[in-house]
Amino acid sequence: MGKLEKQFVEMVEGMPAFPQNVYRVLQLTSDINCKPKELVRVIDSDPVLTVNILKAINSPYFGLTRSISSIRQAMVFVGVNTVKNLALTVAPLEMLPESDRNDHFLNDLLLHSLCTASIARGLARKMGVEEVEANDYFVAGLLHDYGKVVFARFMQEKFQAAMQRASRDRMPLEQAELEIIGIDHAEIGAQLVTRWNLPEELAQCIRSHHHSVAEAGRSLLDDCVHLANRASRKLGYGHSGNPSCELVVPEPIRSLLGQNIESVLVSLGDVVGEMEKNQLLLRS
Amino acid sequence: MKIRFWGVRGSIPSPGPATLNTGGNTTCIELRTDDGELIILDAGTGIFPLAQTLFPELPLTAHLFISHTHWDHIQGLPFFIPSFIPGNTLKIHGAFDPISRRSLREVLLRQFEYSYFPVREAELKARLQYVTLRERESVRIGSATVSNLLMNHPVLNFGYKIEQNGKSVFFTGDHEELYNIYDPGEPGYDEYGRYMDEKNQAIIEFIRGVDVLIADTSYTIEDYPAKQGWGHGTFDGNIRMARKAGVKTVFFTHHEPTRDDRNLERVFQEALDRNPTQPGDPTFLLARERLEFEV
Numbered sequence: 001m002g003k004l005e006k007q008f009v010e011m012v013e014g015m016p017a018f019p020q021n022v023y024r025v026l027q028l029t030s031d032i033n034c035k036p037k038e039l040v041r042v043i044d045s046d047p048v049l050t051v052n053i054l055k056a057i058n059s060p061y062f063g064l065t066r067s068i069s070s071i072r073q074a075m076v077f078v079g080v081n082t083v084k085n086l087a088l089t090v091a092p093l094e095m096l097p098e099s100d101r102n103d104h105f106l107n108d109l110l111l112h113s114l115c116t117a118s119i120a121r122g123l124a125r126k127m128g129v130e131e132v133e134a135n136d137y138f139v140a141g142l143l144h145d146y147g148k149v150v151f152a153r154f155m156q157e158k159f160q161a162a163m164q165r166a167s168r169d170r171m172p173l174e175q176a177e178l179e180i181i182g183i184d185h186a187e188i189g190a191q192l193v194t195r196w197n198l199p200e201e202l203a204q205c206i207r208s209h210h211h212s213v214a215e216a217g218r219s220l221l222d223d224c225v226h227l228a229n230r231a232s233r234k235l236g237y238g239h240s241g242n243p244s245c246e247l248v249v250p251e252p253i254r255s256l257l258g259q260n261i262e263s264v265l266v267s268l269g270d271v272v273g274e275m276e277k278n279q280l281l282l283r284s
Numbered sequence: 285m286k287i288r289f290w291g292v293r294g295s296i297p298s299p300g301p302a303t304l305n306t307g308g309n310t311t312c313i314e315l316r317t318d319d320g321e322l323i324i325l326d327a328g329t330g331i332f333p334l335a336q337t338l339f340p341e342l343p344l345t346a347h348l349f350i351s352h353t354h355w356d357h358i359q360g361l362p363f364f365i366p367s368f369i370p371g372n373t374l375k376i377h378g379a380f381d382p383i384s385r386r387s388l389r390e391v392l393l394r395q396f397e398y399s400y401f402p403v404r405e406a407e408l409k410a411r412l413q414y415v416t417l418r419e420r421e422s423v424r425i426g427s428a429t430v431s432n433l434l435m436n437h438p439v440l441n442f443g444y445k446i447e448q449n450g451k452s453v454f455f456t457g458d459h460e461e462l463y464n465i466y467d468p469g470e471p472g473y474d475e476y477g478r479y480m481d482e483k484n485q486a487i488i489e490f491i492r493g494v495d496v497l498i499a500d501t502s503y504t505i506e507d508y509p510a511k512q513g514w515g516h517g518t519f520d521g522n523i524r525m526a527r528k529a530g531v532k533t534v535f536f537t538h539h540e541p542t543r544d545d546r547n548l549e550r551v552f553q554e555a556l557d558r559n560p561t562q563p564g565d566p567t568f569l570l571a572r573e574r575l576e577f578e579v
Contacts, residue, residue, distance in 0.1 A: 035465075036465040036513070037465045037466055037470075037472065040465070040472070056382070057382075059382075061380060061382035061385060062380075062382045062440075063379075063380065063417075063418030063419055063421075064419055064434070065418075065419045065420045072472060072475055072476050072479060073479050075465065075476075075479075076462060076476065076479040076480055076482075076483050077434070077479070077483060078434070078440065079436055079437060079438060079439075079440070079515075080438075080465070080513060081438035081439065081513075081515075082382075082383065082438070082439065082440060085383045086382075086383060089383060
């Protein structure tokens with residue numbers, strides 16, 4: 001292994017572990033027959049998620065007269081379904097790195113990721129993907145740019161230089177990264193997801209999210225995340241640091257939803273509403 | 285105080301010859317205080333026939349209390365005619381939605397959006413005021429007091445208590461008796477049970493001795509097992525609650541939409557037979573559309 005490769009592996013290993021329970025919460029909450037006690041078990045086993053849910057329940061938004069100190073208690077005092085919906089709202093944020101209010105780049109990236117996630121899931125539903133599986137599209141959208149978080153954490157200067165180069169020369173960011181860092185964010189993100197033991201399709205999807213849609217062997221997941229990434233840039237929610245934005249609707253989506261990106265977005269319904277909710281979440 | 289039922293159905297309106305006696309409109313209860321103030325509990329489709337009776341008293345002030353914003357409790361609101369007429373005031377009370385982080389106004393406004401209704405809220409001629417309530421916050425209306433308690437439903441739901449001159453009425457909104465999500469012997473069963481006891485006790489204390497309890501009674505005990513977690517009460521559960529709280533009169537409401545008049549009378553009678561009268565028992569009655577009761 002060359003020195004550079006070794007450094008990349010160390011970077012990936014230096015990242016925090018993936019909150020598996022959060023992933024499980026997303027799966028559980030999309031099942032109408034989910035057992036409340038199972039949900040309690042999964043939330044309870046994740047201290048960060050538990051704290052975030054309790055924080056929300058004890059906030060003035062709920063306006064309760066009594067303070068709630070456990071998930072079981074919350075189930076009784078605000079109801080099973082309210083806890084379930086709260087978990088669903090809080091969980092995706094936990095998959096993202098902790099944001100510093102002053103870090104504009106990271107905040108913009110988080111918003112971009114959430115929006116890509118929403119659109120990718122919307123596209124999946126539109127394409128007839130089952131709800132439980134549509135969650136994977138959401139997660140893929142959420143994590144597709146995670147490689148940039150790795151760069152920002154371990155190679156801030158080089159990453160800055162790559163972004164400036166991309167912006168100045170109007171070239172794709174991944175190309176600038178390859179030239180300046182030696183690896184692009186898609187590849188490092190894919191390696192991270194593999195290390196997190198998430199499904200291989202997810203790693204593949206992240207690895208190929210900038211590849212040409214004409215490439216052979218692309219899955220629907222790859223196509224949806226590819227399009228969602230570009231569409232969310234076009235909508236202007238958040239910023240990914242990548243100036244180039246060429247919009248091609250991949251073939252399987254095109255034959256069902258048409259080739260005009262605006263009409264594809266319109267067909268997804270209230271994407272903007274969901275985005276606005278995402279913005280609220282990030283600010284809270 | 286005087287109450288009058290204008291909508292006694294749960295979930296969806298159920299008009300037709302088979303429900304003529306009970307009525308098919310969704311939840312709406314008119315309450316007149318001793319000073320003649322108008323309090324309206326929930327704005328299901330029953331609010332429309334209520335509105336028809338209000339013309340002689342215009343201009344008026346209506347104090348609306350929304351238990352929760354599921355359709356069957358708000359779908360009549362856009363058709364509350366006094367809101368179209370200048371000079372009237374509509375004060376709408378209810379909870380903040382902590383999941384969508386929308387105020388009561390934002391949640392209700394959606395009904396007046398282009399997709400759903402031809403008139404925007406901004407075009408309504410009455411004065412509209414929204415009051416977001418916190419749990420147990422009370423509001424005075426003349427010499428009456430309206431206070432609330434969080435009940436158990438898939439969405440935050442306030443039960444409302446109205447008190448005046450030593451008399452009181454409690455309306456549950458939608459409420460399911462708490463159940464333990466663990467099986468006996470499982471870890472968590474006892475702890476969950478303790479929280480349930482605490483919450484149940486708080487509910488009983490809140491409604492202790494009320495003159496009238498209006499309770500969501502969607503299900504029979506036979507219906508219930510398939511509908512656990514849907515957030516609605518049973519005849520037997522409400523009889524238990526009313527006895528514990530020493531209530532004087534109970535109205536069973538929020539009737540299941542597929543239950544016709546004959547069926548409803550039958551399951552009501554069966555519930556009474558299963559729970560033979562004890563000394564000090566409340567009077568148990570079925571809520572019917574347009575039924576009036578002097579508290």
